[in-house]
């Protein structure tokens with residue numbers, strides 16, 4: 438890390454602030470002593486100009502459309518068909534696992550895949566048609582009481598991480614089964630991570646699902662591409678909650694809630710709904726885009742706070758979606774509409790000026806549809822994929838001796854001098 442300085446003058450008083458440069462050339466002004474030195478803080482709504490921490494987990498170059506996991510380009514994971522479990526281990530531990538480490542982790546994942554018997558009671562208490570994201574967040578939080586994570590060293594952390602990664606897929610499948618009124622399916626000890634999830638999703642008591650290689654590889658890629666993404670909204674949420682000392686499961690449960698929103702993980706649902714709307718309306722994609730722009734609405738699956746270029750994950754998914762549908766023999770009319778919509782948006786001045794490109798959610802929904810994942814489970818799938826990232830960030834922060842509770846300041850814009858009025862003398866506000 439190299440260091441430079443800049444000078445700031447406030448009320449005639451000059452102070453020097455360090456400028457830090459990371460190994461990839463990112464430059465940040467370190468303002469951590471600003472208030473102490475000057476009594477002044479900074480205003481940065483939505484943190485668009487704020488680096489909230491130092492992190493070595495993933496890196497994004499928004500201008501060039503690049504993403505690295507622990508220094509390795511995301512394309513390498515796709516080209517080498519790296520498994521989701523190995524990707525997770527790399528993100529969480531910081532190094533590529535040895536065979537022995539991998540075997541041990543796989544053993545833990547298998548061992549922890551069933552849910553605590555009492556957890557069934559919670560599932561039974563949700564009303565029919567409950568949203569699987571609500572169930573998932575509640576159930577992960579409930580793990581704090583059933584599984585009681587006490588992280589004191591690396592071994593207890595590895596144990597809790599495996600427990601969470603393993604159970605989240607059982608919880609996801611069981612949430613789906615609960616939402617359609619079917620009994621939960623037990624995990625199988627002979628299946629790998631992704632195949633086991635598909636078994637729990639698609640098996641029924643009278644018919645076992647036979648894992649399909651092509652489908653499992655596609656789902657694996659989906660999970661790998663979602664595994665981490667810098668200080669995004671849900672990851673920042675996990676870090677903020679964890680900074681108070683909250684346990685790993687409670688912190689990740691908060692991450693699920695943050696992911697739920699339309700502007701974050703919920704966009705993969707809207708991207709598919711949008712294609713369905715275009716198909717049903719009979720509008721051409723360019724008529725649809727014109728209408729959306731007039732209504733000042735947003736095109737789901739486009740735009741990103743950091744990328745001002747193609748999201749590399751969207752580029753990878755765009756490349757695999759066609760061949761995948763062909764090899765599964767599942768043509769999808771929405772793919773044609775998606776391609777036309779993409780071409781329309783990318784040649785439209787409004788989007789060109791604002792540098793809005795497809796993001797990961799634009800094509801991922803078509804892949805999930807081909808795999809038979811229902812629409813209300815799309816964001817849950819994102820959550821399973823993002824779990825290793827959340828765990829890695831929680832641990833990175835936990836291990837950092839300089840971590841303090843997250844506690845931003847504000848610019849107070851309320852009244853400075855209001856007086857209390859007795860109830861009988863109050864008048865209705867205009």
Ligand SMILES: CC(C)(COP(=O)(O)OP(=O)(O)OC[C@H]1O[C@@H](n2cnc3c(N)ncnc32)[C@H](O)[C@@H]1OP(=O)(O)O)[C@@H](O)C(=O)NCCC(=O)NCCS
Pocket residue numbers: 699700701702704734735736737738739740741742743791793796797798
């Ligand atoms: C991802 C997202 C929340 C980023 O938001 P942001 O960084 O705050 O972007 P901004 O609100 O600063 O947008 C900049 C401009 O582009 C416009 N814009 C951003 N995304 C747009 C979209 N998908 N469709 C149309 N216009 C969009 C904004 O209206 C704004 O226009 P203005 O300058 O005329 O006001 C935003 O692009 C979005 O809502 N996209 C759709 C949802 C989505 O796909 N989310 C998944 C992200 S992985």
